[in-house]
Amino acid sequence: MAAIEAENLRRTYKQTSGFLRRRTKTIEAVRGIDFAVDEGELFGLLGPNGAGKTTTIKMLVTLLIPTSGTARVLGSDVVDDARTVRRKIGYVFGGDRGAYERLSGLDNLRYFSELYGVPPKVQKQRIPELLELVGLTGRERERVEGYSRGMRQRLHIARGLLHDPPVIVLDEPTIGLDPVGARELRHTIAELARAGKTVLLTTHYMYEADALCDRIAVIAKGEIVATGTPAHLKSAVADRTVIEIEAYGAPEDAIRRLRDAPGVTSVAVEDREHAQLLLVQAPQGSVLTQQLLGHLDGVRVGRVTAREPTLEDAYVSLVTEN
Amino acid sequence: MSVAVRNRMSYGRDQRLRQTLRIFFHGGYFSYRALFNWQSPRFYVPTMLAGPAFQVLFFAYLGRYSHVRDDAFYVVGNAVQVSGMSGVFGVAITVGGERWTQTLAPLLATPANRMALFLGRALPHIVNGFIVSAFGFAIGRLLLDFHPGLGTIPELAVVVLLSTTTCTAFGLVVGALGLRWRDVFTIANPAYFLMLLFCGVNIPLSALPKWMQVVGSGMPLTHGIAAARRVAHGASLSSVDGLIGKEALIGLCYFAAAYVLLRVFEAEGRRRATLELV
Numbered sequence: 005m006a007a008i009e010a011e012n013l014r015r016t017y018k019q020t021s022g023f024l025r026r027r028t029k030t031i032e033a034v035r036g037i038d039f040a041v042d043e044g045e046l047f048g049l050l051g052p053n054g055a056g057k058t059t060t061i062k063m064l065v066t067l068l069i070p071t072s073g074t075a076r077v078l079g080s081d082v083v084d085d086a087r088t089v090r091r092k093i094g095y096v097f098g099g100d101r102g103a104y105e106r107l108s109g110l111d112n113l114r115y116f117s118e119l120y121g122v123p124p125k126v127q128k129q130r131i132p133e134l135l136e137l138v139g140l141t142g143r144e145r146e147r148v149e150g151y152s153r154g155m156r157q158r159l160h161i162a163r164g165l166l167h168d169p170p171v172i173v174l175d176e177p178t179i180g181l182d183p184v185g186a187r188e189l190r191h192t193i194a195e196l197a198r199a200g201k202t203v204l205l206t207t208h209y210m211y212e213a214d215a216l217c218d219r220i221a222v223i224a225k226g227e228i229v230a231t232g233t234p235a236h237l238k239s240a241v242a243d244r245t246v247i248e249i250e251a252y253g254a255p256e257d258a259i260r261r262l263r264d265a266p267g268v269t270s271v272a273v274e275d276r277e278h279a280q281l282l283l284v285q286a287p288q289g290s291v292l293t294q295q296l297l298g299h300l301d302g303v304r305v306g307r308v309t310a311r312e313p314t315l316e317d318a319y320v321s322l323v324t325e326n
Numbered sequence: 327m328s329v330a331v332r333n334r335m336s337y338g339r340d341q342r343l344r345q346t347l348r349i350f351f352h353g354g355y356f357s358y359r360a361l362f363n364w365q366s367p368r369f370y371v372p373t374m375l376a377g378p379a380f381q382v383l384f385f386a387y388l389g390r391y392s393h394v395r396d397d398a399f400y401v402v403g404n405a406v407q408v409s410g411m412s413g414v415f416g417v418a419i420t421v422g423g424e425r426w427t428q429t430l431a432p433l434l435a436t437p438a439n440r441m442a443l444f445l446g447r448a449l450p451h452i453v454n455g456f457i458v459s460a461f462g463f464a465i466g467r468l469l470l471d472f473h474p475g476l477g478t479i480p481e482l483a484v485v486v487l488l489s490t491t492t493c494t495a496f497g498l499v500v501g502a503l504g505l506r507w508r509d510v511f512t513i514a515n516p517a518y519f520l521m522l523l524f525c526g527v528n529i530p531l532s533a534l535p536k537w538m539q540v541v542g543s544g545m546p547l548t549h550g551i552a553a554a555r556r557v558a559h560g561a562s563l564s565s566v567d568g569l570i571g572k573e574a575l576i577g578l579c580y581f582a583a584a585y586v587l588l589r590v591f592e593a594e595g596r597r598r599a600t601l602e603l604v
């Protein structure tokens with residue numbers, strides 16, 4: 005049995021605007037996705053902002069009802085058997101809100117222990133263990149309002165583990181953390197997987213998914229566009245070249261011309277401080293740099309380099325080509 | 327860490343009951359500290375003691391000035407109603423405040439029994455409301471012409487505790503509405519003054535237009551205040567059992583309404599994403 009299964013899972017949001025003439029807009033946040041996470045697996049749901057990651061997670065933790073399709077956690081349906089699902093799953097969300105500011109970290113954990121029905125004797129043993137795991141030992145009696153972003157994030161993790169759930173979902177857990185804090189957090193997540201937990205993680209950082217996950221599903225605009233191991237995803241672009249062009253003020257239509265140029269598979273634009281970096285992907289040997297520059301006629305161009313594709317490029321091509 | 331798993335397997339009815347009771351009592355206590363910011367003396371003294379004391383004095387002197395009723399009438403009415411400071415504002419904040427702290431998502435992601443979770447939040451406010459009322463009575467005793475017999479005090483306390491409880495149930499309804507419609511204060515403020523007008527606090531219900539009497543008879547405190555006035559004049563509890571019964575019944579209705587509203591809003595939130603769950 006898979007730890008998490010989603011079948012044709014779909015969720016729309018209805019937004020009404022206007023006072024007298026009410027208009028209803030339907031937003032297709034998740035458009036019928038399928039995936040399965042095996043027990044003990046560390047699975048990544050990777051996608052840009054607005055791809056539908058949080059919506060998917062909220063359906064799995066029973067906070068949102070799917071518009072259609074089904075999802076099960078260790079065999080329990082997230083709608084019909086919501087209470088069982090809540091006992092089996094630990095939910096950790098990103099960002100620094102969501103704890104009771106006026107309570108100490110310890111009291112936050114004690115309160116949620118009660119809500120998860122953890123008996124007092126077990127609490128006495130587990131809460132210090134979890135504080136140790138997330139590195140909050142010694143600070144647990146301070147009010148959360150004085151906690152740094154990283155400490156709050158780590159408190160969220162401890163809270164998600166209070167009832168010792170076999171399945172843990174983390175929604176962008178490293179968002180807003182400094183590099184050192186993020187690295188420590190990733191270390192903690194890896195440790196959870198090593199301890200036998202099933203972990204589902206969402207992120208919009210390719211390298212994070214690469215470093216942590218056994219398998220990745222790439223989600224874009226509410227649809228899963230690829231699933232596989234990091235190596236497998238990378239092999240999809242293995243036969244390509246990436247040409248990086250530094251440009252100054254390239255207009256939209258120049259970029260469009262580049263995108264439509266024969267042989268070019270994708271063009272991603274990254275804005276740098278003074279320049280734009282155009283990342284052009286093309287099959288190896290299919291285009292000459294000279295030809296590409298021809299499409300940028302009149303645009304001031306800086307350094308041009310060609311290199312091997314990375315996993316990041318695989319991700320960019322998956323998200324932009326679909 | 328598999329202790330919990332084993333515990334869950336051997337989950338008796340007993341243990342589940344114990345868990346629910348712990349959510350009710352301990353959970354109520356934590357939520358009070360977590361969400362109610364009037365615990366520190368800096369907030370508690372002005373809002374829970376000074377404000378109510380001024381309300382009691384204001385209406386008693388207004389009554390003296392207009393020669394309508396004696397001090398006791400105003401002291402009892404207002405001392406019971408000031409429990410709304412806790413029972414309406416306090417409770418509404420501990421329920422509706424989940425929106426500000428953005429803790430609704432983790433809260434509703436727990437399997438906790440919702441009845442215990444939400445009704446447990448009322449408990450500390452019942453106790454606090456009783457203290458606020460007692461202080462109101464003490465002000466009346468010390469500064470005004472209010473001198474109930476010593477023997478009436480225990481019976482008066484019973485009526486006041488019941489009224490505080492009913493008022494708190496009403497506050498849960500207000501909190502539930504606030505949770506759904508964004509701001510608790512826009513609902514709690516009018517609710518408090520609504521009670522001042524419709525519950526016979528300063529104006530006997532019989533002096534109000536018919537429709538106001540109808541509204542008043544369905545409000546919390548109305549029957550409790552009437553009972554408290556008689557008991558303070560020396561009537562026995564059994565002689566006001568009709569009023570007490572009605573007050574208790576109204577309280578139960580508000581508790582039930584609050585529970586149903588919170589469940590409906592939770593279900594609606596999951597369906598329509600209306601509670602802005604994160």
Ligand SMILES: Nc1ncnc2c1ncn2[C@@H]1O[C@H](COP(=O)(O)OP(=O)(O)O)[C@@H](O)[C@H]1O
Nearest residue numbers: 017031033052053054055056057058059060599
């Ligand atoms: N409560 C909501 N009401 C309306 N639209 C929403 C709501 N929540 C999310 N959306 C929209 O649904 C899409 C997916 O959002 P989300 O699941 O939060 O994406 P992600 O977590 O991957 O950034 C986005 O277009 C977002 O604007």
Ligand SMILES: [Mg+2]
Nearest residue numbers: 057058059176
């Ligand atoms: Mg998100």
